Amino acid sequence: MSGSWLTTRAWLLMLPLLVVMVAVIGWPLVDTVGLSFTDAKLVGTAGNFVGFDNYAKMLSSSNFRNTLETTAIFAVVSVAAEMVLGVAAALLLNQQFHGRAALRALMILPWALPTVVNATLWRLIYNPEYGALNAALTQLGLIDAYRSWLGEPGTALAALIVADCWKNFPLVALIALAALQAVPRDMTAAALVDGAGPWARFRFVVLPYLAGPLMVALVLRTIEAFKVFDIIWVMTRGGPANTTRTLSILVYQEAFSFQRAGSGASLALIVTLLITVLAVAYAGLVRKTAGSAG
Numbered sequence: 559m560s561g562s563w564l565t566t567r568a569w570l571l572m573l574p575l576l577v578v579m580v581a582v583i584g585w586p587l588v589d590t591v592g593l594s595f596t597d598a599k600l601v602g603t604a605g606n607f608v609g610f611d612n613y614a615k616m617l618s619s620s621n622f623r624n625t626l627e628t629t630a631i632f633a634v635v636s637v638a639a640e641m642v643l644g645v646a647a648a649l650l651l652n653q654q655f656h657g658r659a660a661l662r663a664l665m666i667l668p669w670a671l672p673t674v675v676n677a678t679l680w681r682l683i684y685n686p687e688y689g690a691l692n693a694a695l696t697q698l699g700l701i702d703a704y705r706s707w708l709g710e711p712g713t714a715l716a717a718l719i720v721a722d723c724w725k726n727f728p729l730v731a732l733i734a735l736a737a738l739q740a741v742p743r744d745m746t747a748a749a750l751v752d753g754a755g756p757w758a759r760f761r762f763v764v765l766p767y768l769a770g771p772l773m774v775a776l777v778l779r780t781i782e783a784f785k786v787f788d789i790i791w792v793m794t795r796g797g798p799a800n801t802t803r804t805l806s807i808l809v810y811q812e813a814f815s816f817q818r819a820g821s822g823a824s825l826a827l828i829v830t831l832l833i834t835v836l837a838v839a840y841a842g843l844v845r846k847t848a849g850s851a852g
Contacts, residue, residue, distance in 0.1 A: 597818075599818065632718070636726075644734055652738045677721065714802050715801060722789055730772070737767055745763050776840070785829065
């Protein structure tokens with residue numbers, strides 16, 4: 559069988575998938591691009607062509623800059639905390655102790671919960687009147703009065719980051735735990751015999767095996783954190799005073815709350831471009847890490 563026929567047959571087999579991708583992804587993307595160059599409203603006329611005005615207004619808007627800063631802070635802090643907590647949990651669960659299997663199963667629970675359920679749970683914990691966090695801190699003497707953790711600009715974003723970390727650090731832990739299974743026991747035993755301490759064993763023996771998988775986890779979590787919407791929308795809807803408003807929430811408000819479909823489409827494409835740049839940069843880091851490991 560000739561190579562050209564194999565190539566043709568491969569394309570024919572992929573044709574249904576390509577048709578679905580064009581219908582589900584390609585056409586809406588093209589339609590959004592066209593919409594972004596108009597002043598169309600969500601309901602009403604198609605709008606007039608305005609060129610790059612929507613993009614210029616969005617990029618020069620203080621709302622966009624402030625929201626981009628909030629999104630970056632949320633993504634960087636939450637992902638960094640999830641990586642540290644995930645690796646620590648994986649190292650703990652890689653040890654031999656009674657009940658390890660049950661603890662591994664329980665660790666998956668936060669990640670397995672739907673995001674809406676997780677967000678509602680943390681809203682109850684942070685409740686300013688009967689929340690568990692206020693009760694615990696008051697009984698410990700750390701605060702003298704109940705606080706509205708999600709209602710104060712100084713604490714709302716940090717409270718959201720804690721909720722997001724609790725939800726997503728198990729994913730990093732599972733990836734790291736799977737990678738730890740590949741670390742040869744004889745290497746760690748030899749390092750222990752040579753007098754290497756815990757940090758030296760982790761840095762020179764364990765970390766090289768974790769680098770590639772952790773880079774993949776970093777890519778996945780950074781992209782997800784950068785386009786976060788659901789957990790913040792359920793808990794604060796971007797408040798108070800827009801201090802927890804992220805780019806995805808700004809897109810939603812622009813397109814649906816304010817019904818400015820044209821500018822909402824342009825903002826959505828800007829966010830898509832930013833995420834694409836992140837994905838490409840991280841893909842290069844993954845390839846570089848895999849090449850150095852090889």
